[in-house]
Amino acid sequence: MHEKYASCIQACYDCATECNHCAAACLQEDDVKMMARCIALDVDCAQICALAAAAMARGSDKAREICTACAEVCQACADECGKHQHDHCQRCAQACQRCAQECRSMAAAA
Numbered sequence: 001m002h003e004k005y006a007s008c009i010q011a012c013y014d015c016a017t018e019c020n021h022c023a024a025a026c027l028q029e030d031d032v033k034m035m036a037r038c039i040a041l042d043v044d045c046a047q048i049c050a051l052a053a054a055a056m057a058r059g060s061d062k063a064r065e066i067c068t069a070c071a072e073v074c075q076a077c078a079d080e081c082g083k084h085q086h087d088h089c090q091r092c093a094q095a096c097q098r099c100a101q102e103c104r105s106m107a108a109a110a
Contacts, residue, residue, distance in 0.1 A: 008067065013053050015045065015049045015074060015099035016046040018091055019042040019077065026039045026088070038081055041073070042092065045077040049074070051066055055067075064106070077096045
């Protein structure tokens, strides 16, 4: 089952990694309070991406629903990170956008 969703699983893992990095980097910024929404979405996104990847890998019958939710969280995170000019935020926004697209495709095909 996991081979069928390999590109989506990889996108989820890549996104979780970028989100975790972004959250940690945001905590080092001078104005951490300004980054609060970014950090919160990074954490939510990393968690749901890990869940989605695991659900697909094990062939969960809820993978489609989880990936639909993952796409929504990834899009929200991409939108927020995209507002910030920090390199880590821009990389995170790109990874989130890619993951959102992959999860939408997976959910539509499943």
